[in-house]
Amino acid sequence: MDLRCLYARGLELPHPLIAASAGTTEVLEKMRRCEEAGMSAVVMKTLFEEPAARKDPAPMFRTLQRRIGPARGTTFYTYEQGSHLDPQQFCEEIRKAREALDIKVIGSCACVSDEAWSEYPRLMEQAGADAIELNLSCPYSAHLTDNLAALPEFIEHATRIAREAVSIPLAAKMTPQMSSPPQMARLMERAGADAVVPFSRFPGLDIDIEAEAPLMHGGMAGHGGPWSLYYVLGWLWQIDQATDLPISSSGGVWQTDDLIKHLLCGADTVQLCTVLYIQGYQVAAAMLQGLRDWMEAKGYASLEDFRGKAGGRVLGMRQVERRQTVVAAIDPERCTSCGTCVRVCPHGAAKDVHEGPVSIVAEECSGCGLCVDLCPVTAIAMQPLPDGYRPRHRIASYYDVLSG
Ligand SMILES: Cc1cc2nc3c(=O)[nH]c(=O)nc-3n(C[C@H](O)[C@H](O)[C@H](O)COP(=O)(O)O)c2cc1C
Structure with a gap:
């Protein structure tokens, strides 16, 4: 069975399951756990230019439960911010990982200045990163929360600068806070990205009704959970139709069925994050085996036999x-x-x-x-x-x- 796929133009992987950028991928020891769980690549925890984003408040995680009659939902509500490392330490982790691991190591950065959008990717390339994910999406980035209208301009500008700085594959990660992700994918392609990554965490807010104030630290938090699957699938097939770039999708994947649904809607590779925090790294091995079993039962020999198939079957309103x-x-x-x-x-x-x-x-x-x-x-x-x-x-x- 052939599970080979493209993370980005110029970077092939043996199968589509990747560890998404988060605290679960920050340093070599955590990346090793991703490799042991069978993942084909790891996207490192984002290196932020803003020093404030390199220190987390404590506590930083809550699993918020909503149970109202038969309706249930869990949200992973998180204050985790950027990598704790500075650029030199971050690149040292890349070097160590390249030496110690067989899986692909993808750097990730979120910057503010033009200089850093050029310098950070270049440092990561020099350290041996196989690719770079531009984090154009983080819920903590001021430019996203303060001025969403300027997002397209920001995406194009940052992607172009990074493109000029490096020759290794570049992926551009999107926020789910957009009115038109397919349009944004085309913009990323025009600006020189080799892959698109929909989506990061949703920015969110919960309220402590006793204190009559935001929960935990008074600010917005990232949130996600199994419920976000449907939002991601809803855009994924449209992004697939809008761009020829490989898509590395992220959001709401907790079990084999979710992985298959992402692929059926057009993902080339699929990233895991929240499920690794809540259920542990080893879920990846079971998911991958589940994918193989499903493909065998369906008689599929390669991912290309079914990738995007369901997305191509989505009906318009008048056709239903x-x-x-x-x-x-x-x-x-x-x-x-x-x-x-x-x-x-x-x-x-x-x-x-x-x-x-x-x-x-x-x-x-x-x-x-x-x-x-x-x-x-x-x-x-x-x-x-x-x-x-x-x-x-x-x-x-x-x-x-x-x-x-
Ligand atoms: C605690 C936490 C930390 C995260 N940190 C980053 C990050 O540093 N950079 C990034 O690009 N995405 C980050 N993400 C977003 C994830 O990579 C992923 O895109 C998102 O959580 C959706 O996938 P999921 O539903 O599997 O969690 C983080 C997510 C969580 C939950």
Whole structure:
């Protein structure tokens, strides 16, 4: 099975799983753990020009839980900032890693001045970095929080300067705070990037309601979690269609299925971050094996057999089939009369029957699926429309338009 892929133009990897830039990749010992877990490359924790970004506040991590009824979510809320190292120490880590490891070592920098956008990549190239990721995305960068309107100009300017400074592959990392990531990818390509990296952490804010002030240190934090997968996939296929550059995607990957979804939406390589903090480095090996198993079951010999396939199947609004073909039906044997479907049905189609299982009136059901999803005992399933079905709950003209 051939898992070879491009991280960037000019940098091939044996497989697509990479450790994303974060504290989990800061020094040789951590990069070694990435190699031992089977990752094909490591993006080092970003070297910031701003000295303030080289010191973290403490504590810096919270896993915020939201549990409201059946709705659950976890956010990894983080104050971790840039690498603690200065440029010389950072380059020393690159040298040590190049000597000690077989996997590819990718430097990362976030600068303010033109001089540093040129100097930091050059120092990293001299130290032996295989590529550089320009961190044009960090939630702590003042230029991002203060002046998002100037972001395109900033991206183009910084990328061009770094491009002139080095000849090794350059990837440009994006913030998720953008109205048009595909446009930004084209801009990065024009400015000389060899790959695009969507996305970094979302900037976020949580509030301590006792103190009536921001949680932890009074500032914004980065946040992410399994929930961010859908946002990333939603843009990924569009970025894939907008640019010929390799895409190294990052966001919401926690298990094999997520990795496969990124690839199906057009990623060439896929980066792991939050999952490494929460579940440990070894998840990478299991994910990679899961990818191999899935490819074998599908009969795929290489990544190119399916990369971007699902992205190419995304329908436009007018193409989506809207005719109703199903209604909810209840299994009276399983129903415990808990009343969930009665409460959530937007059309009142689920009726409480005194001392018996709930009944669903087919003609009042729009087939929306909410009761199926929320029934705690899986007593409801979708069934084909009954013969002669004519819905009662919607106005005729609306129904007629939709059913053509
Ligand atoms: C604690 C933490 C620190 C991070 N530090 C950096 C960084 O220094 N440079 C960078 O480019 N991205 C950084 N990131 C962003 C990650 O590399 C990654 O793009 C993002 O977290 C989305 O992936 P995930 O959903 O797998 O976490 C950091 C993320 C976290 C959670």
